[in-house]
Amino acid sequence: MTTDWSQERLLVYSPHPDDETLGCGGLMHKAKCAGAEVFVQFLTVGDTADQSPKGFSTAEERYTEIKKASEHFRWDDWHMALPGDTHHLRLDSVPRVDLTQLIERESPLSIARLKPSVVLVPHRTSYNQDHQAAAEAVHTALRPSNTRLRHHPRLVLAYEEAADQWRTEPVQSPNLIVELGEEDLAAKLHGMELYGSQSHEHPHTRSELTLRSLAVLRGMQAGVALGEGYHVLRYLA
Incomplete structure (x- = not known):
């Protein structure tokens, strides 16, 4: 499988900034x-208690970090769907039908409005x-149906994070590896630096060494460097 990324419109769902x-x-x-x-x-x-030296990060700080990341990665647009402490770390309390409708058609960056080719x-x-909650709601929003009535992205991928391995049941290895150049990894690492409230020293799931090590491992599994x-x-x- 090869993809000409120049022809694609990517829509990335991020439960939280970073x-x-x-x-x-x-x-x-x-x-x-x-x-x-x-x-x-x-x-x-929302405001978050964390393991930073200060012990917490505010929503205002996180918005500042988003803007820096947006400029760094040159996103075409971004949107925050449910800001505030009412929903932060509580998305599982939002009825799935409401979260699904937001994703499917109500958000300015909804599937119906944006018509992405890759999600x-x-x-x-x-x-x-x-x-x-995010994964399940997006899965429902992208349910199979008549393509003449609803937009169906051509490619739907679930991304991984190092912390995903903390499970009681086995986690399957990824079945698709996207080859990265050193410049792509450098951009990723710098992007994480811009989320200063969320980046940590090693050993941590969000440390630079963890991200680099995972990129090396996934590259090795496909016979490439990264x-x-x-x-x-x-x-x-």
Whole structure:
């Protein structure tokens, strides 16, 4: 399977600011450099207790980080669907029908309005409840139906994060590896640096060494130097 990224319109679903960079920062850079359109739909953000020296990050800080990441990756647009503490880390309390309708047609970056050719979503095996809710809602929004009535993206991929491996049941290895150049990985690593409230020193799932090590591992599995792993949910040849 080969993809001419210059012809694609990518829509990335990111439960929180930084998930899109952790999961597909390399592909976003690779595709954008080839001439693709890249859009990011964030689902929620709020004040967050974390392991930073300060002990918390505010929604205002996270918005500043999004703007920096947007300029770095040259996104064509981005949107925050459900801002505020009511929904942040509580997406599993939002009825799936409401989240699905937002994704399918109500958001400014909805499937119906944007008509992406490629959709990237978090993997449903994540331990994080917001990631699980996002994955399931996007899956429902992209359900099979008559293509004359509803838009069907040609390629739907679930991206991985290092923390996804924290499961009680086995997690299957990605069945698609996107080859990255060193410049793509460098862009991903710098993108994560821009999320200063969320990046950490090693050992941590969001450290630079973790991201580089995962890229080396996935590349090795495909016989190349660097890669990003994905699970194919739909591929229309």
